[in-house]
Amino acid sequence: MIASLRADTLKARKRTANWILVGILLAWLILLSYVLDYFIFKHPPPGFRSEVPPSVLIRIVFPENVIPTVLSVLGTIGAAVMLIMGALSTASEYGWSTVQTILVQKPGRGAVLGGKIVNLALTSLIVTLVLFLVAAAASLILAGVDGRAARLPAASDVVRGFGAAWLVLGVYTALGMTLGVVFRSTAAAIGGGLTYVFVVETVIGSLLGNTGGIKEILKFLPGTAVHGVTGTFPFSPTAITRGSGGGPALISGTRGLITLGVYLLAFIAISLLVFSRRDVGA
Amino acid sequence: MTDNYVIETRGLSKRYARDVLAVDGLELRVRQGEVYGFLGPNGAGKTTTLRMLSGLLHPTSGSATVVGQPPGSPAGLAKLGAMVETPAFYPYLSGRDNLRVMARYTRAAASRIETVLQQVDLSDRARHKFKTYSTGMKQRLGVAAALLKDPELLILDEPTSGLDPQGTVEMRTLIRGIAREGRTVLLSSHLLNEVEQTCDRVGVIVKGHLVAEGTIDELRGRGGLILRASPVDRARTVLGQLGAASVQVKDGRFTLDVDPAQAAVINRRLVEAGVDVSELRESERSLEDVFLQLTEDGGRGKA
Numbered sequence: 001m002i003a004s005l006r007a008d009t010l011k012a013r014k015r016t017a018n019w020i021l022v023g024i025l026l027a028w029l030i031l032l033s034y035v036l037d038y039f040i041f042k043h044p045p046p047g048f049r050s051e052v053p054p055s056v057l058i059r060i061v062f063p064e065n066v067i068p069t070v071l072s073v074l075g076t077i078g079a080a081v082m083l084i085m086g087a088l089s090t091a092s093e094y095g096w097s098t099v100q101t102i103l104v105q106k107p108g109r110g111a112v113l114g115g116k117i118v119n120l121a122l123t124s125l126i127v128t129l130v131l132f133l134v135a136a137a138a139s140l141i142l143a144g145v146d147g148r149a150a151r152l153p154a155a156s157d158v159v160r161g162f163g164a165a166w167l168v169l170g171v172y173t174a175l176g177m178t179l180g181v182v183f184r185s186t187a188a189a190i191g192g193g194l195t196y197v198f199v200v201e202t203v204i205g206s207l208l209g210n211t212g213g214i215k216e217i218l219k220f221l222p223g224t225a226v227h228g229v230t231g232t233f234p235f236s237p238t239a240i241t242r243g244s245g246g247g248p249a250l251i252s253g254t255r256g257l258i259t260l261g262v263y264l265l266a267f268i269a270i271s272l273l274v275f276s277r278r279d280v281g282a
Numbered sequence: 283m284t285d286n287y288v289i290e291t292r293g294l295s296k297r298y299a300r301d302v303l304a305v306d307g308l309e310l311r312v313r314q315g316e317v318y319g320f321l322g323p324n325g326a327g328k329t330t331t332l333r334m335l336s337g338l339l340h341p342t343s344g345s346a347t348v349v350g351q352p353p354g355s356p357a358g359l360a361k362l363g364a365m366v367e368t369p370a371f372y373p374y375l376s377g378r379d380n381l382r383v384m385a386r387y388t389r390a391a392a393s394r395i396e397t398v399l400q401q402v403d404l405s406d407r408a409r410h411k412f413k414t415y416s417t418g419m420k421q422r423l424g425v426a427a428a429l430l431k432d433p434e435l436l437i438l439d440e441p442t443s444g445l446d447p448q449g450t451v452e453m454r455t456l457i458r459g460i461a462r463e464g465r466t467v468l469l470s471s472h473l474l475n476e477v478e479q480t481c482d483r484v485g486v487i488v489k490g491h492l493v494a495e496g497t498i499d500e501l502r503g504r505g506g507l508i509l510r511a512s513p514v515d516r517a518r519t520v521l522g523q524l525g526a527a528s529v530q531v532k533d534g535r536f537t538l539d540v541d542p543a544q545a546a547v548i549n550r551r552l553v554e555a556g557v558d559v560s561e562l563r564e565s566e567r568s569l570e571d572v573f574l575q576l577t578e579d580g581g582r583g584k585a
Binding site for chain 1: 355360363364367369379382383384388389431
């Protein structure tokens with residue numbers, strides 16, 4: 001599997017699309033979650049209305065709120081970027097027919113996909129790390145610009161937040177990877193995945209979320225689990241609720257973590273099963 | 283490995299759907315060190331067979347061993363280099379980087395990359411992206427990737443497909459060179475000329491069955507005689523008395539399905555009967571004749 005991991009690392013590193021995706025994610029974080037928020041709360045536009053005054057809301061962009069700010073982008077743009085990256089890693093192999101080239105090399109099918117899985121896990125780890133570092137840098141700069149003292153979150157919270165963020169990104173990466181293996185088409189994997197994440201769960205949640213039966217089903221979906229996990233990292237002060245998923249979480253953080261863990265294992269198992277058994281080129 | 287067979291299949295079959303039997307009970311044996319031509323019309327089951335031997339497809343029934351291992355097993359793949367159908371590589375990577383990726387999969391030494399690039403004469407273009415390559419260059423990169431592992435067995439599926447005449451000659455020379463290194467080559471093709479000039483032995487597959495197998499000469503089989511004589515009627519009578527089978531006459535030219543060793547006897551009897559013999563020579567069946575006979579019979583004919 002080490003051989004496959006080295007091969008996949010080289011492919012991923014040389015692929016421009018991966019760098020563009022990470023660039024989009026970082027640009028989104030810096031521009032929308034820091035720069036734009038800072039200017040809006042610093043200079044509220046006429047008619048700006050909020051239960052929490054802008055002078056308090058502006059604390060979103062300061063170091064004390066690095067963890068909830070990073071987590072707030074994971075369920076949206078973070079999910080989309082990592083889903084696309086996961087889908088590209090597998091679906092492109094079918095699109096270019098390179099799957100048959102690599103499967104006639106030395107490693108077995110399990111080792112080939114195993115290398116991909118480890119590479120994607122490391123990629124999501126690095127993306128998580130970069131997100132936190134960039135968020136910390138941006139918040140420190142803005143605090144400095146605003147003349148505020150930099151209050152960093154507790155180390156234990158950073159570790160927990162980092163782990164939660166890695167898990168969330170890992171689940172969406174694994175979802176993309178699985179859709180790529182199942183559909184064997186980049187367009188179908190990305191289109192299907194994004195439609196589910198942004199349309200199906202969102203529409204069901206917003207239109208039917210209060211219906212008894214639907215509410216119970218929602219508790220088992222990955223988006224709800226992400227909301228549950230991110231909900232355990234509130235903004236400071238807690239009066240600020242913006243960006244953490246909208247509305248109270250349907251499930252606890254612990255249940256969210258378990259649900260995401262189960263999804264992660266299920267996606268990996270499905271991918272391995274399909275990739276190992278299905279004919280190539282039939 | 284059984285005896286010295288590098289590839290051995292026993293009743294190998296592949297059914298795609300309920301009514302599509304692509305390969306039907308194939309019994310194929312490829313000897314060590316030979317260039318084996320796998321010949322058949324389009325849709326005969328060649329690529330499906332190669333995919334099963336490479337481990338890309340799972341057989342519906344039957345079994346196979348490839349360099350002594352089940353198809354697709356890491357131990358077998360370590361000794362196998364394969365290019366099945368169109369060479370497929372990463373378009374955003376250069377030829378050299380594509381080989382680096384494959385070398386990492388196979389744990390081949392980095393030095394092998396330059397060796398195989400030189401072997402397929404692609405060193406000059408190795409830094410360019412794969413998506414800019416011509417068909418011939420893609421085919422050569424496919425062969426280079428197959429050679430990276432320094433394999434005992436090379437499986438090449440239609441390696442001259444899409445090549446211009448010069449490219450075809452270069453590929454043919456490359457394959458013969460690979461064979462001279464002592465490697466076994468299984469070459470699939472529907473181009474008779476290619477097989478005739480490249481292969482030691484040939485197997486003909488039609489509708490999933492192996493309908494003939496042997497050297498080119500064995501497949502051509504025993505030739506007959508070509509005779510030009512006059513008067514035609516008297517010549518036909520004499521030949522009939524001699525018991526020459528399948529006498530065909532066209533424009534005063536007889537095609538006789540007889541042992542060519544009988545030529546002297548036939549000549550003497552014709553001359554003794556007052557027939558003028560202006561031409562008498564051994565006829566040779568081309569591989570094309572054999573192939574067409576086999577395929578026209580839909581796999582039921584015998585060469």
